[in-house]
Amino acid sequence: MNVQQVQMRDYSSVLAVFSGVKAALSKEKNDQWKWIYPNRFIHKSDIQSGTMYGIKEGNEYVAVVTLDDKQSKSYQSLVWRDSRGKPGCMHRLAVHPSRQGQGLGKLLLNYAENFAQNKGHTSIRIDVYRINEAAIALYKKNGYVEVGEVRYPFRKYSYITMEKLFFIT
Template sequence: MEMMKVEMRDFRSILKIFREVKMELEKQNNDQWKWIYPNRFIYKADVKNGTMYGIKEGNEYIAVVTLDNRQSNEHQSMKWRDHAGTPCCIHRLAVRPDRQGKGLGKQLLRSAEHLAKQQGYTSVRIDVYQSNATAISLYEKNGYLRIGEVRYPMRKLPYVTMEKQLLHD
């Protein structure tokens, strides 16, 4: 299974993934993704901007991620390691709950890093809700280092900021 750019014709499939992931997070008492964020307008912008990628099985997406160079204002105060290069950010990495634990998150992450290198980026940055231990573990196992924490409105807990330097051949 290869990662590919998501197109608008697949938008319903994308909505399904996020709806299922949000329900699963809610079952775990994790308020990382609520009704206000992320939402259909954000997903649609990701697809229209050509920054959302995913892995399909048959006609359905089973995992998606957004890769772009947009950082929130809260990230400006972080002590990032990559000062001289061009960083990109991973947003909204999601794997359908019935497909989690099978290596899709790792595959999607590696594919996004490969794409970032191809596009000339020198590092990847992400923030992860503090209570999402599974996601934090995934990133740490794949070479991401903790940089600090940021807080966003209407969230009880902070987000852990992480960064990975990309080695170019």
């Protein structure tokens, strides 16, 4: 399976991935992704800016991730290990529930890391909802280290911030 840049013509396919993930999270009483975030404006912006990548099966996306260098303002108060380099950021990694547990998240994670390194980034940063244990375990298993935590509006729990260094800075 190849990872490719998502095009606007595939917008409805991307929405299906996020709708599926949101429904599965809701069943687990996880309010990480609700109607307010991520929303269609964010998805369209990711696609239009060329920062969303995904894995297609047939004509439909089954997993997506956004890669850029945009950091939340909440990150400014944290003490990151990569304090002098050029960090990249990973956002909204989503695997459709029907395809979870098949290595697609790991494939997107590896793609994100290689992509960031090829763009000259010295690390990659992400924040993960505190109760999303599967995602936290995936990142830790792949060398991500907890840096701190941030809070976002309308969320019951905080987000753990994580970072993986590519180069010693």
